[in-house]
Amino acid sequence: MDQAQNLRNIIKLQNQKAVSNARVIAVTSGKGGVGKSNISINIALQYRRRGKRVIILDADFGLANIEVMFGVIPKHNLGDLLFKGKEVKDIITQGPEGVGFISGGSGIAQLVNLDDNQIKRLVGKLSELDGMADVIIIDTGAGISSAVMEFLLASPEVILVTTPEPTSIADSYALLKALSRNSEFHANNNKIMLVANRVHSRSEGKNLYEKLSAVVSKFLKIDIEYLGMVPYDVNFSKAVMRQKPVSIMFPSSIAAKSFESIVDVMESSKRTANNVGIKKFFKSVFSKKMKE
Numbered sequence: 005m006d007q008a009q010n011l012r013n014i015i016k017l018q019n020q021k022a023v024s025n026a027r028v029i030a031v032t033s034g035k036g037g038v039g040k041s042n043i044s045i046n047i048a049l050q051y052r053r054r055g056k057r058v059i060i061l062d063a064d065f066g067l068a069n070i071e072v073m074f075g076v077i078p079k080h081n082l083g084d085l086l087f088k089g090k091e092v093k094d095i096i097t098q099g100p101e102g103v104g105f106i107s108g109g110s111g112i113a114q115l116v117n118l119d120d121n122q123i124k125r126l127v128g129k130l131s132e133l134d135g136m137a138d139v140i141i142i143d144t145g146a147g148i149s150s151a152v153m154e155f156l157l158a159s160p161e162v163i164l165v166t167t168p169e170p171t172s173i174a175d176s177y178a179l180l181k182a183l184s185r186n187s188e189f190h191a192n193n194n195k196i197m198l199v200a201n202r203v204h205s206r207s208e209g210k211n212l213y214e215k216l217s218a219v220v221s222k223f224l225k226i227d228i229e230y231l232g233m234v235p236y237d238v239n240f241s242k243a244v245m246r247q248k249p250v251s252i253m254f255p256s257s258i259a260a261k262s263f264e265s266i267v268d269v270m271e272s273s274k275r276t277a278n279n280v281g282i283k284k285f286f287k288s289v290f291s292k293k294m295k296e
Contacts, residue, residue, distance in 0.1 A: 025134050025279040025280055025281030025282075025283075025284070026133060026134050026137045026138060026139060026140045026279065026281055026282055027138065027139045027140070027161070027279050028140050028142065028159055028160060028161070028279075028280060028281070028282060028285045029047075029139065029140070029141050029142070029159065029161045029162075029163060030141075030142040030144055030155055030156055030158075030159035030161070030162045030163070031043055031044040031047070031141060031142065031143050031144065031162075031163045031165065032144040032145075032146070032152060032155075032156060032162060032163070032164060032165070032179070033146045033164065033165040033166065033172075033175075033176070033179075034146065034147065034148075034164075034166070034172065034174070034175025034176040034177070034178055034179040035146055035147065035171060035172055035175040036146040036147070037146075038146075038165050038166065038167045038169075038172050038201055038202075039165060039167070039201045039202065039234070039240075040064075040143065040144075040146060040165045041062075041064065041069035041070055041073060041143050042073065042240070042244070042249070042250075043163065043165050043199055043201065043234070044060055044070070044141050044143040045060070045070065045073055045074070045099075045103075045249045045251075046249050046250060046251045046259075046260070046263040047141065047163075047263060047266060047267060047270075048060050048103045048139070048141050049100070049101060049103060049249055049251045049252065049263070050251065050263050050264055050266075050267040051138075051139045051267060052101050052102055052103050053101070054267070054271075056138040056139050057104075057136065057137045057138045057139070058102075058103050058104065058137060058138070058139045058140075058141065059096065059103075059104040059105065059106065059133060059136065059137040059139075059140050059141070060099075060103065060104070060105040060106070060140075060141045060142075060143055061082075061105070061106045061108065061140065061141070061142050061143065062105060062106065062107050062108050062143050063108050063142050063143060063144050063145065063151075063155055064108070064143055064144060064145040064146070068107060068109075069143070070099075070105050070107070070143060071097070071105070071107055072247065073244065073247060073248075073249065074099040074100060074103075074105065074247070074249075075247035075248065076097055076098075076099055078095075078097040078105075078106075078107040079094075079097070080094050080095040080097075080107075081095060081106070081107035081108060081109030082095060082106060082107065082108050082109055083109045083114065084109075085126070085129060085130075086114065086118070086122065086126060091129070092129050092130065092132045092133060092136070093132075093136075095107075096136070100248075100249065100252055101252070104136075104137070115151070115289075118290075123290045126286065127283060127286045127287055127290065130282055130283070130286055131281070131282060131283035131286075133282045134281045134282055134283060137282075140282050140285075142155055142159060142285075144156065147175070147179070148178060148179050148182040153182060153183065153186060154289050155289065156183060156194070157183070157186060157188045157189060157194065157288065157289075158285045158286070158288035158289045159194065159285065160193065160194065160195060160280055161194075161195045161197065162194060162195065162196050162197065163197050163198075163199055163231065164176055164179070164180070164196060164197065164198050164199070164228070165199050165201050166198060166199070166200060166201065166212065166216065167200070167201050167202045167203075168200070168202070168203055168208060168212055173212070173215075173216060176216060177216065177219065177220065180196070180220050180224055180226055180228075181224055183226075184224040184225065184226055188291075191225070191226060191227065195229065196226060196227075196228040196229070197228065197229045197230070197231045197270075198213050198216065198217070198228050198229070198230055198231060199231050199232065199233070199234060199266060200212045200213055200230075200232075200233040200234070201233070201234045202234065202235075202236045203233045203234070203235055203236065204235065204236055205235070206233060208233070209232070209233025209235075210230070210233070212233075213228075213230040216228070217230070229273065231266050231269050231270060232262060232265050232266045232269055233262060234259055234262045234263070234266075235258050235259060235262060237250070237257055237258055237259035239253070239254040239257040239259055239260075240257075240259050242254070251263055
C-alpha cells in the first residue's frame with residue numbers, strides 16, 4: 005500500500021469516527037389546525053432534496069399527523085425505545101424520498117414521568133441521531149402546555165406557524181408571551197422565525213409578520229424573523245386528502261415553490277452555532293430532572 009492510499013484510509017477512518025451535531029429545528033403554533041405538521045413535512049422534503057439527511061420527530065402526542073400525511077404506518081415509536089428495548093434505528097420509519105421520521109406515540113406523553121436513569125438512557129440513545137441526520141425537525145404540539153414549552157426552550161431554532169385568522173394571531177402572541185415569561189428563555193439562545201401560512205398574497209404574509217413582530221418586540225422584547233409565506237393553494241388540500249405532501253404531489257405548485265424559498269432563507273441566515281445536536285437538545289429538555 006503506497007503512502008497516499010494509507011493517508012486516504014486514515015482520513016476516511018477519522019471521518020467515520022467524527023460525529024457532527026445535527027441542526028435541530030422545532031416547528032410549533034399557538035393553536036391547532038394551522039398547518040404546522042404540513043409545514044414540517046414540506047420543509048423536511050426540501051432539505052432532503054438538497055442532499056441533507058433529515059429526520060422528523062413527531063412530538064405532537066395524541067395526534068399522529070406525520071404518519072397520516074406520509075401515508076405510512078410505523079412499526080415502532082418512541083415508547084418502544086423507552087420501554088421495550090428497541091434501538092434508535094428500529095424506531096425510525098422511512099417516509100417519502102428518504103425522509104425519516106420517529107413517531108412519538110405514547111412515549112412523548114410519558115417523558116414527564118421518567119426517572120433519572122431512564123432519562124440518561126434516553127438521551128444517550130437519541131444522541132445517536134446526530135450521526136444519522138444533518139437536520140432534525142421537532143414537530144411539537146400546539147399551544148402552551150408545559151411539554152411544548154420544554155421543547156421550544158431547548159430548541160435553538162423555532163419556526164412559529166401562523167395564519168391571518170385573528171384567533172391564530174392571538175394564540176401565537178400568547179405562546180410567545182408564555183415563552184418570554186419562562187425563566188429558562190434567553191433571546192440569544194432561541195431564534196424565533198415566522199411562517200405565514202394560508203395567505204392570499206406576499207404582501208398579506210409580510211403584513212401579518214410586521215404586525216405581530218411590532219407587538220412582540222414592544223411588549224415582550226422578543227425579535228422574530230420572517231421566513232416567508234405559504235399561499236392558500238387548492239393543491240394543498242388535494243394533497244392532504246391523498247395523504248401526500250404537496251411538494252411531492254404538486255411540485256410545481258405555488259405552495260411547493262414557497263417551501264423552496266423558505267429553506268433558501270433558512271440556509272442563508274444559518275448560524276453554525278445553532279448545530280448543537282440532538283443530545284444537547286434533550287439534555288436541555290430534561291435539565292430540571294437530570295442529575296449530573
